[in-house]
Amino acid sequence: MRTSTKKFQQIASGGTVLLVAITVAWLSYTREPASAFLFPRLISIVFLALSCWNFFRAVMGMARIGGGLDVTSAMHITPGLVVMLVYVFWLAKFLGFYVASSLTFFVLLTLYDSGNRSELSNWAKRALITAFFMAIMYALFAFVLKVQLPRGMFI
Numbered sequence: 001m002r003t004s005t006k007k008f009q010q011i012a013s014g015g016t017v018l019l020v021a022i023t024v025a026w027l028s029y030t031r032e033p034a035s036a037f038l039f040p041r042l043i044s045i046v047f048l049a050l051s052c053w054n055f056f057r058a059v060m061g062m063a064r065i066g067g068g069l070d071v072t073s074a075m076h077i078t079p080g081l082v083v084m085l086v087y088v089f090w091l092a093k094f095l096g097f098y099v100a101s102s103l104t105f106f107v108l109l110t111l112y113d114s115g116n117r118s119e120l121s122n123w124a125k126r127a128l129i130t131a132f133f134m135a136i137m138y139a140l141f142a143f144v145l146k147v148q149l150p151r152g153m154f155i
Contacts (some may be wrong), residue, residue: 007058007061009070010058010063011055011058011059013058014051014054014055014057014058014059014063015055015058017051017054017055018051018052018054018055020051021044021047021048021050021051021052022048024040024044024047024048025041025044025045025047025048027044028040028041028044029041029044036147036148039145039147079111080108080111080112083104083107083108083111084104084108086104087100087101087104091103091104096149097149098134098137098138098149101134101137102130102131102134105130105133105134106126106127106130109126109129109130110126113126
């Protein structure tokens with residue numbers, strides 16, 4: 001791959017991440033009640049600082065790792081992006097955070113797991129991993145952070 005194409009892809013990727021970071025930080029500081037957005041604000045500032053550093057490195061040509069985003073890689077991540085967009089813009093609001101997150105995590109795990117989809121043991125493994133992950137998420141948000149998460153049709 002030519003150096004100019006690689007640098008453009010790194011700048012485009014870094015710029016996209018920077019735009020997302022700016023949007024997340026802006027949203028976390030403009031939503032009410034302010035106390036409910038304390039944790040997102042802290043995370044968004046760290047995310048914004050790291051994405052600024054990443055973008056700066058890409059523009060200055062200091063990013064020497066990776067070749068940018070090629071078509072093959074883009075085709076591999078597209079299904080996951082579609083699932084995440086459905087989750088963020090519809091599923092979490094409709095079903096509630098925990099149910100939607102469980103379903104989304106299970107679907108993403110199934111999409112990207114290299115295990116055989118016709119074996120029952122692989123499906124059981126995915127279900128156990130999903131349950132364990134969601135138990136950790138529940139403990140983190142409910143007991144450690146004491147954050148109220150979006151409710152929907154289900155809990």
